[in-house]
Amino acid sequence: MTLLAARGLVKRFGSFTALDGVDLDLNRGERLVICGPSGSGKSTLIRCINRLEEPDAGTVVVEGIPTTDRQALRRKVGMVFQQFNLFPNLTARENIAVAPRKLLGLSRAEADARAEALLARVQLAGHADKLPSGLSGGQQQRVAIARALAMEPVLMLFDEPTSALDPEMIREVLDVMVELGQGGMSMIVVTHEMGFARRAADRIAFMDQGRIVAMAPPQQFFDAPPHPRLVRFLDNILGH
Amino acid sequence: MDPVFMGQVLVRLLPPLGLTMLVSLTALAIATPLGLALGALRAELSDKHPASRIIDAWVFFVRGTPILIQIFAIYFLLPKLGLQPPLFVMGVGALVLNSAGYQIEIGRAAVQSVPRGQWEAAAALGFDRHATLREFILPQAARRMVGPVMNELSQLIKASSVLSVITLFELHKAAEAISSANLRFSEVIVVEGFLYFVFIFGISLIASALERRLSAAGALAGAGSFAR
């Protein structure tokens, strides 16, 4: 069952074409990993899905949500950023509770209870009263995931969620994401963590110069890369 | 230096000090919310917006001219427009014109210094621009304003001494009058300077106590965690 359908997405920055006609479908419960060289348009693509960028052409339909209402769309599509972007003046609990409280009308008690439950789910029970500055990078990113989940999204977008982390913290974040996928969450994950892609993705897309040039299930993607540029990319990234 | 004379001067300067305090604090109470709000607004508007042009012209004028000119502008231009407010109101008006001009820049810089990622995080959750500004950006910007506003406050008090040129009988005007009547300048200057110092120092003590209380309440906590 199709959850997301993007058609003919084009995004230009000045004379530079960052997205050059991208089509993308995602089924409910599907986990898609997007990889590709720097500047290939990965971030731009997922930012067009929740309209942090306004595409110059093309359409994005997320099932059941009128695309004309950006705020409604964003409430149903969670996003996790490379730099976490937690609110530095709010505790972990408040970071998670603020949107359900202000946007969904939950009472403070209800929103706090939701926040506590999500903190436990990302293995951070007991850290509720800490400010982001008192948390490690891995912990901050898990709070950021919990914050997005608090809106009960139908789709989660991740833009290189582990690229800003020290190596020893990458695992704890990826584990949370794997579990999330196993729980049935629809996810689009921009990452170069190929171990995660192999373990958790249903399909992997390879982008180059603003297009999706290859897309395949993990086994085929790695064992019989369907595009010459992908072969080169995998050689680089896997260090062969 | 004649300590007895200085004592007399001190007593005679207390009422004008009261006026200096009143005019400065009234101006502050208007200029700070006005300036910071306009600054925050300016940060939100495009450069080409008509309101932006007015705000920019204000800042440009205030930064580009001596306060003496700004005071005379109020003093001579208002009557030309058919307005003849009392001296006190003109004095407050001149200080507001000046100080709000600087505080616009403080407000704008503070809002613009909040990283773009904060806007995006709130937008991605479904907050619109207005709610984002109110819930997340302004609280963070506010703590970046505290220091510069404190600094502007002492600038404003010092600037109030220039109101003597429109014969407002504030501390400096009164001191001038006493020294020329008695032809004794150094003693009066010392007492006058002492009173300004006590006022400004007292205000800055209150200000830093306020700053500490804000930070104890957590409002200032986490500062710099994104600056790294």
Ligand SMILES: Nc1ncnc2c1ncn2[C@@H]1O[C@H](COP(=O)(O)OP(=O)(O)OP(=O)(O)O)[C@@H](O)[C@H]1O
């Ligand atoms: N706001 C912008 N203004 C101008 N150019 C932009 C903007 N955002 C992205 N670009 C350009 O568009 C291209 C695609 O950017 P994008 O961030 O989508 O790439 P990416 O695949 O996510 O790369 P990376 O792996 O480095 O994150 C890049 O060349 C980038 O410089």
Ligand SMILES: [Mg+2]
């Ligand atoms: Mg990117």
